[in-house]
Amino acid sequence: MHVSRRTLLKASTATAVMAGIGAPLVARAQQAEFSYKFANNLPDTHPINVRGREMAAAIKQETKGRVDIQLFPSSQLGSDTDTLSQLRSGGVEFFTLSGLILATLVPAASINGIGFAFPDYPAVWKAMDGDLGAYIRSQITKANLVVMDKIWDNGFRQTTSSTRPINTPEDFKGFKIRVPVSPLWTSMFKAFDASPASINFNEVYSALQTKIVEGQENPLALISTAKLYEVQRYCSLTNHMWDGFWFLANRRAWERLPEDVRAIVAKNVNAAAVKAREDTEKLNAGLQSELAGKGLVFNQPDLKPFREKLRQAGFYAEWKAKYGDEAWSILERSTGKLT
Ligand code: X2X
Numbered sequence: 001m002h003v004s005r006r007t008l009l010k011a012s013t014a015t016a017v018m019a020g021i022g023a024p025l026v027a028r029a030q031q032a033e034f035s036y037k038f039a040n041n042l043p044d045t046h047p048i049n050v051r052g053r054e055m056a057a058a059i060k061q062e063t064k065g066r067v068d069i070q071l072f073p074s075s076q077l078g079s080d081t082d083t084l085s086q087l088r089s090g091g092v093e094f095f096t097l098s099g100l101i102l103a104t105l106v107p108a109a110s111i112n113g114i115g116f117a118f119p120d121y122p123a124v125w126k127a128m129d130g131d132l133g134a135y136i137r138s139q140i141t142k143a144n145l146v147v148m149d150k151i152w153d154n155g156f157r158q159t160t161s162s163t164r165p166i167n168t169p170e171d172f173k174g175f176k177i178r179v180p181v182s183p184l185w186t187s188m189f190k191a192f193d194a195s196p197a198s199i200n201f202n203e204v205y206s207a208l209q210t211k212i213v214e215g216q217e218n219p220l221a222l223i224s225t226a227k228l229y230e231v232q233r234y235c236s237l238t239n240h241m242w243d244g245f246w247f248l249a250n251r252r253a254w255e256r257l258p259e260d261v262r263a264i265v266a267k268n269v270n271a272a273a274v275k276a277r278e279d280t281e282k283l284n285a286g287l288q289s290e291l292a293g294k295g296l297v298f299n300q301p302d303l304k305p306f307r308e309k310l311r312q313a314g315f316y317a318e319w320k321a322k323y324g325d326e327a328w329s330i331l332e333r334s335t336g337k338l339t
Helices: 002-019 024-031 047-062 080-089 107-113 121-128 131-142 183-191 201-209 220-225 251-256 259-286 288-293 304-312 315-323 325-335
Strands: 034-039 067-072 094-098 145-147 152-156 158-161 176-179 195-198 215-218 234-236 242-250 297-299
Touching (some): 034 080, 047 259, 080 242, 107 242, 121 131, 121 242, 131 145, 131 325, 145 251, 152 220, 158 220, 176 183, 176 201, 183 304, 201 215, 288 297
Parallel strands (some): 034 067, 176 195, 176 215, 234 297
Antiparallel strands (some): 152 242, 158 234
């Protein structure tokens, strides 16, 4: 699907260029000294894009038109996997990406997604704005990407299904579940004896609709804005991990910006992240009744047996060994003992 979207996009860019010099909109966009693309996989209506647009407007104003950031929501420039390559090569300047997917390049970046690590949002922000976030950002910087300080909220993830609710760990047995392209996700659902399939988010709606998979897991804000309730019947409040998006920049593109301009961009990106956190957190807390009205059947499983199942499967021990003692102890400083 992304191939045809990309081809379409190229075609429309070409048309705009050919329509040419006289077109006032195109001419104005070309006047900005720095015209940068901000790609993400989220629907246009998701808080990240709503706050992202406000952020772009504020940056344009404060830099007196020197920096013009164009948003490309809904994986318009390609899947997450593709966009990460484009970010690295400089084809895309800014990209918000889940740390768990970024882990294909920076292994430490998935550590906040360890199953049942965080009890609630205050614990998440304390860790991600504190030592754990600082550790992850240092690893991202070593991989030659630029990362902004404040991580954007995706949320605590819930499990949806077209076939059955998930009430006990046994219900995951053989369950065909879509997971993002990320070793941690695959490992965790294998530990539950499920049958995980790695699929980029831009293919998820159709994979559910055509029943290539039975279910998927995402925060309520996304189940709602991406309309996944249209192709799913059950929503089990498994709260199995917290996931967020790092705001990444291509290093050369970032270093092209004069220092005072960089400061304006960073300040506005981080401020928008904090506002989007509030919006997303509210959505995740308040959407259950709205989604129930749209036909999703909710259940609240007892979560202790799920955590126990992961422990018995050796999940925590395996990932502790992968991340190493230093990273694991930083994680456990904010979550308490996990192994
Ligand atoms: O792909 C997903 O499920 C999403 C949108 O939550 C992430 O980017 C991790």
